[in-house]
Amino acid sequence: MWRLEADAAVPCWRPESPPDGVTLAFTTRRGGVSEGEFASLNLGGSSGDREAAVHENQRRTLAALGLAAGGLATAGLVHGAEVAAVDGPGHSRDCDALLTRAPGVVLTVTTADCLPLILTAPGTVAAAHCGWRGTAAGLPGRVLNAVCAAAGATPREVRAHIGPCIRPCCYEVGPEVAGRFPASVGHRTGDRHRLDLAAAARLQLLESGVPPEAIFDTAACTCCSPGWYFSHRRDGSRYGRHWALAAMSRG
């Protein structure tokens, strides 16, 4: 379902057959103007990068996807489990997921290693930033419930999309973190735990009734591929951010 358009001017993961009038994307670090540790498509406004560079990166990304910059909706990203329903552009504080039924609104959440999750249902799109805290607090399941309620849909009508994030190949966590998740969503070797955030999100969606064939995963690890992705775990305190983006067109 998802394909990395590696040769595009702004290389992104794009769905091969998105619903009519719906634009979905997961960006990579390529195709922007930022320099140094932020090279090059850093889309995170609070990353420490030059503001002008981030704005240019955002402009390029929206233009490449055929979207109007005036529709941009962003989220505060506080590692919680709150979902904000929005009907216009702007910034929503104190939430980690955005949902809209309004055409022209471009939902974005920024991530580096955290799991970017996009859900679609008839007439509704949502985008969520799922770190381990939000995932442990049930954010994927909460976004699903919010999408179903907004769309008047059942979980069987929802499509779920998992973008590039840190994977168990690279995500060693302490027992205090691993203990917040079912044993089935990671690997344990002695006292070492490797957490699988994507499996944790998938499990919440499956348990709520999303069909397995309706969950589409890019399977990309941010930490493994420094040429393609930013990674907090790998790069330290100064690192760029990707976008997960979901929008419905007008008319």
Ligand SMILES: [Zn+2]
């Ligand atoms: Zn990895």
